[in-house]
Structure formats: structure tokens, C-alpha cells
Amino acid sequence: MSDQPRPSRTAAVIPAAGRGVRLGPGAPKALRALGGTPMLVHAVRAMAASRQVSLVVIVAPPDGAPEVRNLLDEHALPERTEFLVVPGGGTRQESVKLGLDALPADIRAVLVHDAARPLVPVDTVDAVVEAVRDGAPAVVPALPLADTVKEVEPGAPGEPEPVLSTPVRSRLRAVQTPQGFDRDTLVRAHERVAVSGEGATDDAGLVEQLGVPVVVVPGHEEAFKVTRPLDLVLAEAVLARRRANDGF
Numbered sequence: 001m002s003d004q005p006r007p008s009r010t011a012a013v014i015p016a017a018g019r020g021v022r023l024g025p026g027a028p029k030a031l032r033a034l035g036g037t038p039m040l041v042h043a044v045r046a047m048a049a050s051r052q053v054s055l056v057v058i059v060a061p062p063d064g065a066p067e068v069r070n071l072l073d074e075h076a077l078p079e080r081t082e083f084l085v086v087p088g089g090g091t092r093q094e095s096v097k098l099g100l101d102a103l104p105a106d107i108r109a110v111l112v113h114d115a116a117r118p119l120v121p122v123d124t125v126d127a128v129v130e131a132v133r134d135g136a137p138a139v140v141p142a143l144p145l146a147d148t149v150k151e152v153e154p155g156a157p158g159e160p161e162p163v164l165s166t167p168v169r170s171r172l173r174a175v176q177t178p179q180g181f182d183r184d185t186l187v188r189a190h191e192r193v194a195v196s197g198e199g200a201t202d203d204a205g206l207v208e209q210l211g212v213p214v215v216v217v218p219g220h221e222e223a224f225k226v227t228r229p230l231d232l233v234l235a236e237a238v239l240a241r242r243r244a245n246d247g248f
């Protein structure tokens with residue numbers, strides 16, 4: 001056997017342990033079908049489509065790891081990619097941490113990608129990986145906003161909420177995944193920033209709390225998050241358009 005050190009590798013961690021409450025009653029969101037295939041399988045394929053990603057860690061619902069392992073075995077996935085399934089936690093932040101804990105030592109760069117963003121194009125994945133490999137410790141894909149955003153004083157449900165301010169829209173970005181990180185930076189962020197309430201809403205936010213710079217690269221409209229029922233309608237339409245285009 002060669003005693004040369006193995007080159008450092010890039011892994012993707014896919015938090016998929018959420019219930020999908022905002023999507024309505026049914027199976028855990030990641031296991032629901034999109035175009036006849038579980039949303040999670042689309043997300044796993046989207047990460048494995050990047051030749052830069054050699055390991056995908058899937059963070060399953062806490063009691064659903066065997067089911068997710070079976071699901072992956074039933075679907076065609078690239079042979080050059082390694083897949084690991086670990087049980088998740090009660091918040092997204094805890095689930096990502098459990099995924100990071102499972103990474104082998106030779107992983108130097110990590111993507112964190114929501115199972116709920118099943119249709120992210122491979123070019124977006126590659127752009128994030130490239131930026132990390134070029135030396136950025138934390139990279140997020142993002143898009144400018146179409147709506148004006150107001151900061152409000154949250155009130156009781158259904159009651160009018162006083163507006164506090166209107167941030168300058170041209171300075172705002174809607175952040176997507178995969179978010180890419182130097183592994184040590186992301187692990188440090190997850191160790192230092194405690195889970196409070198629902199946890200941090202994204203991983204780059206934890207890194208920002210360390211004072212480490214985060215940069216934005218262009219996101220993609222098709223990397224939207226399936227959160228509410230209407231998002232599922234859009235996702236089915238995007239998938240149908242892709243399949244029709246592939247047919248010609």
C-alpha cells in the first residue's frame with residue numbers, strides 16, 4: 001500500500017430529520033414524493049452529481065435511519081460516491097452537528113444542504129465548492145429579493161404588527177443551500193454556538209458569530225426550499241419541465 005497521504009476530500013451533509021409541519025400532515029418532508037421519487041433522493045443525487053463531492057452524509061429522522069438506508073439502497077446513485085446515514089436531532093442545528101460528527105478525518109471541505117431543496121442545479125453546487133477550495137472559509141449561494149422586507153414588532157397571531165424599519169432591499173439576499181465551509185471552521189462554529197430555541201436558522205449564521213467572514217455567490221431560482229404546499233406544486237412543475245427537456 002502507498003504511504004502517500006490521501007488528498008483531502010469534500011463531503012456534503014444533508015439534514016433531513018425535519019417533520020415538515022408547514023407542508024401539512026403526512027410523512028416526514030424529506031420522504032415525501034416529488035415526481036414519484038422521495039425528495040431526499042433528489043437532494044442526495046443533486047449533491048452526488050458534483051464530481052467534487054465524494055461523501056454524502058444523510059441525517060435521517062431520529063428513529064428513521066434504517067428506513068432511509070433502505071430507501072437509498074432502492075434508488076440508483078453514483079457508484080463513485082460514498083453514502084452514510086446517521087440519526088438526526090430535534091432542531092436543524094442539532095441535526096447538522098450530528099452529521100458533522102460522522103465525518104472521517106480526511107474531509108477538509110463540507111457542504112451543508114437542505115433535503116428540502118431537492119432541485120438545486122449542479123453548477124450551483126460546484127460554484128460553492130470552488131469558492132471554498134479557493135480559500136473562502138464560508139460560502140453561501142443567495143439571490144436578490146423580489147419583495148420589500150419590513151422589520152416588525154411581532155404581535156399576537158392575526159393582530160396588526162407595528163413596522164419598525166424597512167431595510168434597503170438592494171443590500172439584502174435570500175440565502176439558499178448548499179452552504180460550503182472549511183471543515184474546521186464549521187465544526188468550531190457548531191461547538192461554540194449553543195442551540196437555543198429552534199436553533200440557528202442557517203450554518204453560515206453560526207460562523208458569522210465566530211467573526212469569520214462569509215461570502216455570497218450567485219444562487220439559483222431552482223434551489224428554492226420546499227416549505228409550504230405551493231412550493232410542492234412549483235417543484236413538480238420544475239421537475240416536469242426538466243424531464244420534458246431531457247426527452248428532446
Ligand SMILES: Nc1ccn([C@@H]2O[C@H](COP(=O)(O)OP(=O)(O)OP(=O)(O)O)[C@@H](O)[C@H]2O)c(=O)n1
Nearest residue numbers: 015016017018019020021022090091095115116
Ligand atoms: N430537527 C430537524 C429539523 C430540520 N431538519 C432539516 O433541515 C432542513 C430545513 O428545514 P425545514 O425546511 O424547516 O424542514 P422542517 O423542519 O421539516 O420544516 P417545518 O419547519 O415546516 O417543520 C430540512 O431538510 C429538514 O429536514 C433537520 O434535519 N432536523
Ligand SMILES: C[C@](O)(CO)[C@H](O)COP(=O)(O)O
Nearest residue numbers: 092114175176177201202225
Ligand atoms: C438554511 C436555510 O435554507 C437558508 O435559507 C434556511 O434558513 C432553513 O430554514 P428552515 O426554517 O429550517 O427551513
